[in-house]
Amino acid sequence: MSALLRHARYVLSGNPVTALAFGLFGLLLFAAIFGSAIAPYDPLATEAARALKPPSAAHWFGTDQLGRDIFSRVLVATRLDLTIAFASVILAFLLGALSGVAAGYFGGWTERIVGRIADTIMAFPLFVLAMGIVAALGNNVTNIVIATAIINYPLYVRVARAEANIRRDAGFVEAARLSGNGEARVLLGHILPNIMPIMMVQMSLTMGYAILNAAGLSFIGLGVKPPHPEWGIMVAEGANFIQSGEWWIALFPGATLMLAVFCFNLLGDGLRDIVDPRQRT
Amino acid sequence: MTAPLLDIGELAKRFPVGRKRSLPQRIADSVAGRKPPVSLLHAVDDVSFTIGRGETVGLVGESGCGKSTLVRLVNRLLDPTDGIIRLGGSDLGAIRAADFAGHPARARVQMVFQDAGDSLNPRYTAADAIGDPLRRLKRLGGAALRARVEELADMTGLPRELLSRFPHQLSGGQKARVGIARAIAVQPDLLILDEPTAALDVSVQVVILQLLQRLKAELGMSYLFVSHDLNVVRLLCDRVLVMYLGKIVESGPAATLFTDPKHPYTRALLSAIPQADPVRRAGRLRLGGEPRSPIDPDPKVCRFYGRCPSSTERCTQEAPELRRLEGERAVSCHFA
Amino acid sequence: MTAAPALKVENLSVEFRTRAGVVRVLEAVDLEVGKGETVALVGESGSGKSVTAFATMGILDPAGRVTSGSAMFGGADLLALPERELAELRGRELSMIFQNPRTALNPIRRVGQQIADVLVRHGGATRAQAPQAAIEMLRRVRIPDPERRARAYPFELSGGMCQRVMIAIALACRPSLLIADEPTTGLDVTTQAVIMDLIGELARESGMATVFITHDLALAAEYCDRIVVMHAGHIVESAPSAQLFAGARHPYTARLLAATPGETDSLQGLQSIPGNLPDLRRTDLPACRYSERCERRKPECVSPLALAKVGERHLVACRFPL
Numbered sequence: 001m002s003a004l005l006r007h008a009r010y011v012l013s014g015n016p017v018t019a020l021a022f023g024l025f026g027l028l029l030f031a032a033i034f035g036s037a038i039a040p041y042d043p044l045a046t047e048a049a050r051a052l053k054p055p056s057a058a059h060w061f062g063t064d065q066l067g068r069d070i071f072s073r074v075l076v077a078t079r080l081d082l083t084i085a086f087a088s089v090i091l092a093f094l095l096g097a098l099s100g101v102a103a104g105y106f107g108g109w110t111e112r113i114v115g116r117i118a119d120t121i122m123a124f125p126l127f128v129l130a131m132g133i134v135a136a137l138g139n140n141v142t143n144i145v146i147a148t149a150i151i152n153y154p155l156y157v158r159v160a161r162a163e164a165n166i167r168r169d170a171g172f173v174e175a176a177r178l179s180g181n182g183e184a185r186v187l188l189g190h191i192l193p194n195i196m197p198i199m200m201v202q203m204s205l206t207m208g209y210a211i212l213n214a215a216g217l218s219f220i221g222l223g224v225k226p227p228h229p230e231w232g233i234m235v236a237e238g239a240n241f242i243q244s245g246e247w248w249i250a251l252f253p254g255a256t257l258m259l260a261v262f263c264f265n266l267l268g269d270g271l272r273d274i275v276d277p278r279q280r281t
Numbered sequence: 282m283t284a285p286l287l288d289i290g291e292l293a294k295r296f297p298v299g300r301k302r303s304l305p306q307r308i309a310d311s312v313a314g315r316k317p318p319v320s321l322l323h324a325v326d327d328v329s330f331t332i333g334r335g336e337t338v339g340l341v342g343e344s345g346c347g348k349s350t351l352v353r354l355v356n357r358l359l360d361p362t363d364g365i366i367r368l369g370g371s372d373l374g375a376i377r378a379a380d381f382a383g384h385p386a387r388a389r390v391q392m393v394f395q396d397a398g399d400s401l402n403p404r405y406t407a408a409d410a411i412g413d414p415l416r417r418l419k420r421l422g423g424a425a426l427r428a429r430v431e432e433l434a435d436m437t438g439l440p441r442e443l444l445s446r447f448p449h450q451l452s453g454g455q456k457a458r459v460g461i462a463r464a465i466a467v468q469p470d471l472l473i474l475d476e477p478t479a480a481l482d483v484s485v486q487v488v489i490l491q492l493l494q495r496l497k498a499e500l501g502m503s504y505l506f507v508s509h510d511l512n513v514v515r516l517l518c519d520r521v522l523v524m525y526l527g528k529i530v531e532s533g534p535a536a537t538l539f540t541d542p543k544h545p546y547t548r549a550l551l552s553a554i555p556q557a558d559p560v561r562r563a564g565r566l567r568l569g570g571e572p573r574s575p576i577d578p579d580p581k582v583c584r585f586y587g588r589c590p591s592s593t594e595r596c597t598q599e600a601p602e603l604r605r606l607e608g609e610r611a612v613s614c615h616f617a
Numbered sequence: 618m619t620a621a622p623a624l625k626v627e628n629l630s631v632e633f634r635t636r637a638g639v640v641r642v643l644e645a646v647d648l649e650v651g652k653g654e655t656v657a658l659v660g661e662s663g664s665g666k667s668v669t670a671f672a673t674m675g676i677l678d679p680a681g682r683v684t685s686g687s688a689m690f691g692g693a694d695l696l697a698l699p700e701r702e703l704a705e706l707r708g709r710e711l712s713m714i715f716q717n718p719r720t721a722l723n724p725i726r727r728v729g730q731q732i733a734d735v736l737v738r739h740g741g742a743t744r745a746q747a748p749q750a751a752i753e754m755l756r757r758v759r760i761p762d763p764e765r766r767a768r769a770y771p772f773e774l775s776g777g778m779c780q781r782v783m784i785a786i787a788l789a790c791r792p793s794l795l796i797a798d799e800p801t802t803g804l805d806v807t808t809q810a811v812i813m814d815l816i817g818e819l820a821r822e823s824g825m826a827t828v829f830i831t832h833d834l835a836l837a838a839e840y841c842d843r844i845v846v847m848h849a850g851h852i853v854e855s856a857p858s859a860q861l862f863a864g865a866r867h868p869y870t871a872r873l874l875a876a877t878p879g880e881t882d883s884l885q886g887l888q889s890i891p892g893n894l895p896d897l898r899r900t901d902l903p904a905c906r907y908s909e910r911c912e913r914r915k916p917e918c919v920s921p922l923a924l925a926k927v928g929e930r931h932l933v934a935c936r937f938p939l
Contacts, residue, residue, distance in 0.1 A: 172399065172401055452893075483877050
């Protein structure tokens with residue numbers, strides 16, 4: 001374990017951008033866990049007297065049309081946004097990686113069926129598909145997670161299938177069969193661990209995409225319902241006020257959203273360097 | 282003579298391959314509802330041989346001659362089209378390759394791979410790799426597993442402190458030792474060695490070959506040694522099989538086969554061994570031409586026809602059978 | 618040799634910067650190849666044979682750095698030449714054959730076109746003549762049915778065939794220096810023999826100088842005029858092939874010969890080489906990098922030594938040669 005830490009330190013010292021991404025990730029994680037405990041104001045408390053105030057020492061990100069503290073709302077929203085994104089990425093990974101690995105390894109009918117499902121999903125404009133799914137299944141957090149997972153599914157299938165296919169005839173796979181491993185064990189115990197680094201990168205990249213997608217659904221009113229604090233809704237609400245000069249209502253949640261997506265995209269590459277054992281010399 | 286350990290009889294593997302069709306032909310076929318014509322690639326064709334207990338049999342031939350398919354048939358990763366595979370009296374050929382991983386006989390045939398680096402899972406430590414067959418086939422775990430892995434490391438000369446390392450942290454020779462330790466872990470009767478030293482430096486190769494020879498004596502295994510380094514085959518093997526385009530063209534004791542090759546292909550193979558001594562280079566045989574296609578071969582034509590320097594009309598009308606000669610030898614050539 | 622050599626490498630040293638420190642991969646390497654001469658560079662992996670070739674060709678990995686030396690080729694120092702001129706030279710005068718032909722060929726271009734490209738770019742052929750000249754090249758490397766094979770993509774050809782295409786590309790412009798890095802590794806002995814015959818034939822015909830990198834001593838002895846033995850970034854012995862086999866003077870060469878299967882009749886007749894290559898990151902490497910593995914070592918072996926003449930064209934870097 002200490003070797004892994006030492007390696008992580010080495011990779012980070014050579015790559016300040018990744019270090020920055022890890023710093024941001026730590027900040028986001030902190031906000032997600034302790035957000036509601038450290039928020040200076042109640043994110044739901046309205047107060048007409050302090051509505052639409054620009055950023056100040058008392059209200060760092062200003063207040064919205066109902067007088068709620070935007071900083072507190074952005075902070076508290078972190079947990080919900082990250083949870084949705086994380087849950088959908090895990091779901092997409094479980095479905096996509098497992099069926100993709102099986103498709104790449106077995107080929108034949110398995111590959112054709114999995115491939116067709118992925119192709120069908122890819123044939124839709126993905127955001128519209130997500131909209132449709134949420135509209136059909138009902139407007140709640142579980143369904144946002146499912147919709148986001150489904151539109152990410154083909155990305156996992158493609159990567160997992162290609163990577164499993166490369167390794168299908170590798171020496172160590174044959175050796176595993178000779179060692180008495182059945183097909184399932186070869187797949188899960190030998191091939192899957194080898195494509196985990198690549199899947200980690202994929203997870204980190206789709207994490208950013210999942211955050212954006214969840215926020216996008218909420219932005220158009222399909223998803224988390226107001227007054228619940230969520231970045232997408234906050235941007236949507238704030239958008240009405242940009243014209244009249246109250247820019248801070250949309251800007252701060254929007255910037256946070258962008259930063260989170262940015263962070264996960266950078267994280268992807270950094271993770272790959274750390275997890276890949278071949279670079280751990 | 283006692284019964285051999287491995288008995289391969291008239292073994293064949295034919296792969297269906299799609300025949301090339303032009304696009305209009307394909308459209309016409311599909312409109313007419315005709316099935317696409319199927320050709321057969323004869324990868325292994327009517328191969329019979331035995332390996333005795335404690336014997337080392339060499340298998341040589343060019344790439345594409347069917348060596349690797351034969352190996353995959355014998356180690357039961359592939360199902361034969363035809364023929365029998367018997368090991369010590371039990372009929373292994375009857376067990377489907379897909380079910381073989383879970384079969385008790387799995388432990389009896391093991392293999393050392395050509396590229397030790399490629400045959401080790403990059404995410405398994407040396408101990409994990411050696412322990413994998415023990416866990417699956419001998420149901421070992423915990424302290425018993427650890428003790429056995431350490432014992433195997435000692436037997437193969439792998440320092441115990443390297444057991445916690447990953448393949449990329451090991452040298453070529455060390456990786457070869459891990460591959461050997463894994464293969465002998467479950468005490469197989471037959472060990473297939475697929476060019477075990479091809480990727481190693483000569484100085485390491487010597488050590489690994491000597492290790493293999495010692496292990497064979499200690500554990501009473503039989504070896505099927507696949508190699509294209511004929512110098513190594515000569516040193517390690519009791520008997521040699523020469524394969525060409527799916528068929529065995531010559532077999533015999535290593536000592537006589539190398540000094541007095543009967544088949545023109547064997548002669549060409551031996552001629553191609555690099556010779557430091559210029560005197561020995563005289564009168565060497567170089568192969569011209571192109572190998573015949575293994576797809577739907579004409580049963581009447583000798584497989585070596587077209588590259589053979591001594592072929593005649595007869596070779597295109599009647600394919601030679603593998604016939605016995607004195608001194609345990611066999612050759613399939615009309616003129617040997 | 619009286620005529621000026623085709624390639625004269627002097628005092629070449631190369632370092633690699635890695636995470637674990639500076640690796641002194643090559644130290645003061647001298648190498649001469651005459652016109653029409655075929656020189657084998659042999660040694661275990663890690664001995665620096667390939668690095669010598671890569672440094673000379675100017676295609677060293679970015680982590681590697683030439684710290685001293687020169688490589689004179691046709692009046693110019695390859696190590697001092699600007700990259701643009703070197704690239705021009707590499708296509709026309711200098712050629713290289715790599716170990717894995719498949720990765721060195723463009724997978725989506727027909728092999729005939731790939732040869733034609735080289736002929737047009739460096740060989741002064743016109744676009745109209747090039748395809749015919751390419752087929753002619755394929756015929757020369759003994760590819761059967763060259764007209765048909767010229768239209769094939771690399772994946773449609775066997776490994777030996779791809780290697781012959783690589784050789785055709787390397788030789789298309791009649792280079793005056795060819796560097797072949799283990800060109801027959803992984804090929805069948807029969808194909809190996811054909812390819813080696815071919816390189817030798819072209820070398821004799823056109824007076825091409827060849828550096829042949831291999832770990833197979835017998836192969837080197839059969840096809841090369843002279844053998845240069847490397848160990849841990851040093852050249853330890855250099856002699857005409859027959860002379861080296863008849864009487865190696867460096868203890869390492871002798872050990873290498875004793876480990877090579879060939880003449881002996883039993884496995885017990887072969888001997889391994891004790892010890893390992895020294896860690897080239899060490900700062901306290903002895904002057905003779907073999908001395909720590911050498912059973913003939915004496916206290917004097919720590920002081921610096923150079924390649925010394927011990928016979929006609931026979932050089933040895935050992936204070937106490939055999």
